Amino acid sequence: MSTVQEPARTSRTPRAAQIVAAARELLEEQGWGEVTMRALADRLGIRAPSLYKHFRNKEAVAAALVEVALAEMGAALHGAVGGASGADRVPALLAAYRRHALAHPGLYRLATTGRLPREALPEGLEEWAGRPFSLAAGDPHLAQALWSYAHGMVVLELDRRYPGDSDLDRTWQAGARAFAARVPAPEAAGGA
Structure with missing residues (x-):
């Protein structure tokens, strides 16, 4: 049986990876409707504008997930x-x-x-x-x-x-x- 090598994944900074992990936690706990940039920032203990250095918007976070x-x-x-x-x-x-x-x-x-x-x-x-x-x-x-x-x-x-x-x-x-x-x-x- 032939297998295909897994494609390379998107390279993320440690902070971006942390944002994705926090978004995943919120998603599983509360559903996608409750995942907001403010909720992510609160989860991470940072200010919401800091998130935009890593993801341009919520849709970019969704794509990462x-x-x-x-x-x-x-x-x-x-x-x-x-x-x-x-x-x-x-x-x-x-x-x-x-x-x-x-x-x-x-x-x-x-x-x-x-x-x-x-x-x-x-x-x-x-x-x-x-x-x-x-x-x-x-x-x-x-x-x-x-x-x-x-x-x-x-x-x-x-x-x-x-x-x-x-x-x-x-x-x-x-x-x-x-x-x-x-x-x-x-x-x-x-x-x-």
């Missing part, structure tokens, strides 16, 4: 797919996706809802982060369908839209089996 989200999710998914083979790749991928998204719900929502700030992300990061879906599915259309399934399941789970007596572990397993059954044989997928 999306970069973190894609890099972390990508690493988790590459690890899951790299540690599995054949029919085990899809269940491993879905389990890692679910686990990571549910552990970081604010970051997950920020990175997967609304417009993706592609122009602010390191070149190749989005493709690298999504590559495990192609590696697991062996077909680009099946990979997109697999991601759509995983994303929909996570959002519904985060929003607590399933009935209280739902066995979501079994639901995820059923989806994994259904997708794994559709994965083409390695020779049909070009040796993927």
Whole structure:
């Protein structure tokens, strides 16, 4: 199975990295609507204008958080797919996706809802982060369908839209089996 090297990340000053970390804390604690430049400054014990030396606005902070989200999710998914083979790749991928998204719900929502700030992300990061879906599915259309399934399941789970007596572990397993059954044989997928 071929893997793609993780793209270089944006170089940040120690203070900029501290700002991103504080923004992430606020995001997970209170949601993106409560992350303001003033709240960030208060969290860091600095004056709000000092933040603008590192980030031009809140959208730039959001882009930095999306970069973190894609890099972390990508690493988790590459690890899951790299540690599995054949029919085990899809269940491993879905389990890692679910686990990571549910552990970081604010970051997950920020990175997967609304417009993706592609122009602010390191070149190749989005493709690298999504590559495990192609590696697991062996077909680009099946990979997109697999991601759509995983994303929909996570959002519904985060929003607590399933009935209280739902066995979501079994639901995820059923989806994994259904997708794994559709994965083409390695020779049909070009040796993927």
